[in-house]
Amino acid sequence: MFGIPGGLEWIIILIIALLIFGKRLPGTMRSIGKGIVEFKKGLKDVKDEADEVEEDIKNIDEKDVDVK
Numbered sequence: 822m823f824g825i826p827g828g829l830e831w832i833i834i835l836i837i838a839l840l841i842f843g844k845r846l847p848g849t850m851r852s853i854g855k856g857i858v859e860f861k862k863g864l865k866d867v868k869d870e871a872d873e874v875e876e877d878i879k880n881i882d883e884k885d886v887d888v889k
Contacts, residue, residue, distance in 0.1 A: 826834065839846065 842849075
């Protein structure tokens with residue numbers, strides 16, 4: 822009797838959601854987009870920092886390290 826909604830039911834649900842949240846939806850999508858961009862920038866910064874540390878480790882000579 823009750824199952825997963827089909828194509829027509831999803832369209833009806835989408836129309837109802839647009840009627841309810843229509844005015845707030847563009848702002849919400851814009852905020853989500855900005856959040857995704859900031860997240861990607863953060864990931865890139867972390868990757869760049871890790872690459873710098875890895876490069877620094879490669880550049881250390883044995884004479885620079887005083888192991889006793």
